[in-house]
Amino acid sequence: MQTTALRYFLAVARDGTIAAASARLNVAPSAISRQIANLEAELACLLFERRPRGMVLSQAGELLARHARQVLASAEQVVTEIRELEGLWRGLVRVATTEAFAIDLVPSVIAGFHARHPGIRFELSVLPPSQVTQRVIQGEADLGLTFCLDPSADTAVAYRNSLDMVALCAPDHPLAGQTVIGLSDIAAHPVALLPRDTTLRTILDAACRAEGIAIEPAFTSNALSALLPFVRLTRGLTLMSSIALPDHVGRGEFVALPIRSRRSLARGIEVQTMRDRPLPRAVQAFLTALVAALPRVGE
Incomplete structure (x- = not known):
């Protein structure tokens, strides 16, 4: 054929x-x-x-x-291995990820890798979690970084961990000085959230039902980047993974608040590759850098 x-x-x-x-x-x-x-x-x-x-x-x-x-x-x-015979000078790395990791984390890792290996090119696709996995299965992405409610059975998993949600607010928000907040604290303020068909809402809504708390978002969008101006300009909150916006939080643009709840707010994340596929040298090197930027399992 x-x-x-x-x-x-x-x-x-x-x-x-x-x-x-x-x-x-x-x-x-x-x-x-x-x-x-x-x-x-x-x-x-x-x-x-x-x-x-x-x-x-x-x-x-x-x-x-x-x-x-x-x-x-x-x-x-x-083809890639032939081009790489003279070292890690050339290559293409195709990454698919959810938006939560595409705002700060993955671009930062790409920038650091590019500084060391300027001949490596990158393509980054931002997709819903299930589509990230499909891109990897179909060979249209070399690496996938995504949330998952259940471990993937159709890909090879290079990294798997469970990460808590945090509430994100502006530095002048009334809750910004708290060390930990509850779901009832979140419900008392305007909230901007992703839609119900996301892993975040699935877990959050289950935790709210367990405590008999209703969180009705003032603003809903399927784009995380659209929620951030609302949080920045109002006394509002949004929820996301604890590692989603390290650069924004580090610069003091937002405050990340741990959340106390009766039911776990943790979501699984995976770095996925195609099963039984040897990774090109550039992809393997970037995979190592990406995993090193993620929390160690058990942290």
């Missing part, structure tokens, strides 16, 4: 139609159709179920998709 055919096949599997794959790859639809037809003829089976709203992988297609991702990842690995 040619890698071109596999690449076209995976594009259709991801986008659901030949037209969408054609637009993404900038390749004529007829060329993509021909390559898929050749694959189906070679394997003597249908790889897609043709439905009114698009194309869905058949059982055989699912098997081929897993194989194709490994084949393409291995091909990229060989």
Whole structure:
């Protein structure tokens, strides 16, 4: 099987139609159709179920998709290793992460790594947690840093830990001088929160139910960066991971307050890689730097 055919096949599997794959790859639809037809003829089976709203992988297609991702990842690995023979001078590191880690933490690690290895290029994608994992599984990201309610079974996990939430407020907020606050303290002030379909809200809402406390957000947004001006300009609060904004807190722009609750407010985080894929040298080196910037397990 040619890698071109596999690449076209995976594009259709991801986008659901030949037209969408054609637009993404900038390749004529007829060329993509021909390559898929050749694959189906070679394997003597249908790889897609043709439905009114698009194309869905058949059982055989699912098997081929897993194989194709490994084949393409291995091909990229060989090219990368050849380019890296003279040292850690060249390479591409593709990182997918949730927004909480994309504001301060990951860009800071990238900047530090770039200062030591200026020939390494980076691509950073900011996505919801489940999409981070999918990018890694599909080989579209080398590394994924994401929240997870349950340990991932479909990726290799390079780092796993559990981190508490904190309340974030402006330095002049009435609660800013407290060493620890409760959920009832949070409920007494305007709150800006992520939507209910996020890991943060799932855990927070369960903790509030356990204490019979209702926290009704004054402002809801699916972008963490949109919540920060609200907190900065009002006597409001928001909640996030304890390591989400180290630079902002370190500069004194915000105060991070530990929260006391009957039910744990901790969320699992993972650094994920594709299973059974040897990492390119640049990716492995950056992975080491990224894990070193995260809290040690048990802290």
